[in-house]
Amino acid sequence: MPKIDKTDSQWREELTPEQFYVLREEGTERAFTSPLNDEKRDGLFICAGCEKPLFKAETKFDSGTGWPSFYAPIDADAVSEHTDRKLFMKRTEVRCADCGGHLGHVFPDGPRPTGQRYCMNGIAMQFDPEGDV
Template identity: 50%
Template sequence: MDKNSMNKDMTKTDAEWQAQLTDEEFYVCRKKGTEHPYTGTLLNNNAVGVYKCKCCGSELFTSDSKFNSGCGWPSFDKEIKDGAVIYTEDNSLAMQRIEVTCSHCDSHLGHVFPDGPTETGQRFCINSISMEFDEK
């Protein structure tokens, strides 16, 4: 899914996002920052449920797709459904990566790498601070 498919109702100014989010949430979600590894509140979460976008509440990943990759961020092997996230080439920091953003509000979530241990071969490394967890 490309960014042109994003829900236009979620287009907000930086000031509107800053009013909704903490400073750290704004830095990660809206300015494409990264939380420090091994510090996220959802890293060791093993409860059953759904991981949702912190900014808009869209469903992103399920607990069934979560695994411990040892990378320091919550890791998933697939999105909850096709089109839940947007993939964008990211060549920042002298690296070639694929950035993952929420398809509904364009919130920065993290990156996906082609070295996952399951049949999908994917490892989504997602900032805890960019998600909320809905326990089932």
Template identity: 55%
Template structure:
């Protein structure tokens, strides 16, 4: 996989203010406000920064937390994890493996088969419906 690296100014030109705040500055969107938290249309979620495939609707579930939640990424090398001790908490941050965009966090309270809950900001993704739904 080829890493995507851009200057801060290049990211600012490409992304909306909300996308830049979340993806490049590690912000978060308010719960229940994101475009995809309630999406059921079959398809693939891609990184808004570099277009890398991240998650599929088939792994999405309603965690009741207000953010789109998935029990696994689209592939083992789609995302990377990093320790996050910000805001007085200890969490595991989820980043796009291709461009290091902040996506959200992963928690060990998800459903089978993984037992994980990837809690991801809608603004960090773009949705591509499956061909059968286009």
């Protein structure tokens, strides 16, 4: 269960329509549209819904998929993973552990050291260049 519990009305007041679509309605942004694809500075990627730190910049890599990709979350408590069968296949959905916002999916085709590819919607995150853990 998410730690932050808000109504759809409350979320709509705080998020842009695009953020609401992805974070609260489990949508997907179009590939290659997020400015976070090109973000290469040190810092943290945080949840756009609740500002929870999700990924360190040092774990980001260019997957060529059109979405920001990471090989590991910042720690085990940053995200939660859930089975997703929406597209007639079994995938692993990734959500923010605090607000339950939909972030994207994780796939077993990433680089070392984990072999994982956390393929995230850029609109679901913000970049904090001052962030440090």
